[in-house]
Each structure stands twice: as C-alpha cells, then as structure tokens.
Amino acid sequence: MAFIPCSRCHAKYRGKGTAVYVFIGSGPANGRYRLKFCDACAGEFLEHIDQELAQVSPDGSVAYPTVDRCMACVLPLDFTQSPVIVTAYPKGGDQAQWLGALHPECPIPSALARWLQNGLQAA
Numbered sequence: 001m002a003f004i005p006c007s008r009c010h011a012k013y014r015g016k017g018t019a020v021y022v023f024i025g026s027g028p029a030n031g032r033y034r035l036k037f038c039d040a041c042a043g044e045f046l047e048h049i050d051q052e053l054a055q056v057s058p059d060g061s062v063a064y065p066t067v068d069r070c071m072a073c074v075l076p077l078d079f080t081q082s083p084v085i086v087t088a089y090p091k092g093g094d095q096a097q098w099l100g101a102l103h104p105e106c107p108i109p110s111a112l113a114r115w116l117q118n119g120l121q122a123a
C-alpha cells in the first residue's frame with residue numbers, strides 16, 4: 001500500500017485519506033486545488049470549512065446559511081460574485097460539498113489561504 005504525504009502536515013499516511021478539491025472562481029488565488037489530508041487534518045479542515053461555508057445538500061439545495069455575503073469582507077454580494085466550491089471525499093464517508101462566494105476583487109479569507117498554501121507546498 002502506498003504512503004501518501006498529507007497536504008497540510010506533510011506526515012505520510014497509509015491507505016485512503018480524504019481528498020478535497022477547492023475551486024476559486026477569481027482573484028489572486030483563482031484556480032483549482034487538489035488536497036489530500038491525513039485523518040487528523042481532514043477532520044480539522046472539514047470543521048473549519050463547515051463553519052465558513054454553506055453546506056450543499058445531496059439534492060443540490062444549500063442548507064444553511066444562504067450565500068449572500070462575501071467570505072472575505074463580509075459585505076453583501078452582487079451579481080459579479082466569484083464562487084468558492086469545496087468538494088470533499090471523506091475517508092469512509094459520503095461526498096460532501098460546500099459553497100461560498102467572494103467579490104472578484106477580494107482576497108480569499110486568510111484561514112482558507114493558509115490551508116491552500118500548505119497544500120501547495122506539498123504538491
């Protein structure tokens with residue numbers, strides 16, 4: 001079985017970790033990111049994401065809270081918003097998806113940026 005380095009703590013874990021895909025529609029961090037987390041980091045990341053973004057139900061509706069504020073500056077969004085989509089494939093669990101949004105000119109929130117930077121260093 002292969003050893004895979006965690007995108008965040010860089011510890012090598014064995015077997016199936018949690019895969020996370022992050023899409024950011026525009027701004028300085030615009031792009032798609034693929035992260036792989038060990039169990040401990042996956043738990044922390046998903047908890048953080050769950051607080052910051054709105055979870056999408058399996059039927060496609062956004063359960064709570066509705067996405068009407070920018071994740072960075074917390075001001076109301078308008079029609080030019082940039083989507084932030086996080087899709088997770090947790091180990092031993094079902095796929096989960098979260099939705100957030102930013103003004104195109106706003107940076108991504110620092111907490112999320114930190115997770116992505118750690119992931120990118122490992123890539």
Ligand SMILES: [Zn+2]
Nearest residue numbers: 006009038041
């Ligand atoms: Zn880790």
Ligand SMILES: [Zn+2]
Nearest residue numbers: 070073103106
């Ligand atoms: Zn904003």
